[in-house]
Amino acid sequence: MLEQLVQLDTDLFLYLNNLGTTTWDPFWMFYTTKFYWIPLYAVLLFLIYKMPNPKIFILTVVLIVLMISFTDQITNVFKKVLVMRLRPCHDPLLEGLVRLVKPNCGGQFGYFSGHASNSMAVAIFTGFMLRYRFKYLLYILIAWSIGMGYSRIYIGVHYPLDVLSGWVFGGLSGYMFYRLDKYFQNRFRMR
Template structure:
């Protein structure tokens, strides 16, 4: 067994352990948490904080950069998923009889789009808001819960989540630099 096979085997074992910690009494909570549309109030709060901190012109630029970040992250993740083609836990015949499955998507697993995009948005938001608000690091609660929900409901391995987290942080940093470029350009046109 080569190193990659060993990592995949450990990843499956860790997934089975974490996934089977769940209980029916918590299923509803995690199903709600994993649905990105249920986070709409959170995003509206973030947009409010952006506009409050930066005003309308800069706020619109930052929201447009956020939209570009989400679009890029989503498309890049889909490219990786189609390239790697790793089965999701719920579709993996070697473990799907051992785990709790609350959703049954058919697409591939690696990397987690939920993890990548939520960490990208959070990294970006922390960087643009940290000078204006004291506790922006608390925003990290969202992607951590959001990402873990994917293990709980049976659709992502821990490695999908972890690599998605790292990828999301990098994407967030890149788009932060892009936002600085556009904000400087906007500043020059206003002077």
């Protein structure tokens, strides 16, 4: 059963990865680069700052930093200790079949995607936090995270299952930290 799932994942990866063209490569490289999303993160932080209780903004920022650190570290534990599944661009069985868009492959192991988990955690946390003012922001941020996950397949560094697992873990983490933030906000208001 597990072998069939891995084979299906590999087949889906090869199909999606090989849909790419040199015309779209610059777009997906731009999309997958975290640096270019700093303006989005700044806008989201500004919107959180403008919430009805800006006094607890620092606490929220600390929780966001902890959330990203948490998703990053758990991702690394899965990649480097628990699963150790080779990235498709490092897999010798796929040599010559993978369209690697970036100049290098990255770390040796790829299960699960840190980009997918971090972006989904940010999407869920921020989307829930700001839903009282921006009704559709959660859906827009989830779509952004889906694009982030797809970009990892497109450029050749993650299998679809890496990305899907990252989204699930990131979504759960984002919601958990959102609930934790709400808990601390309520405790802070009581004093």
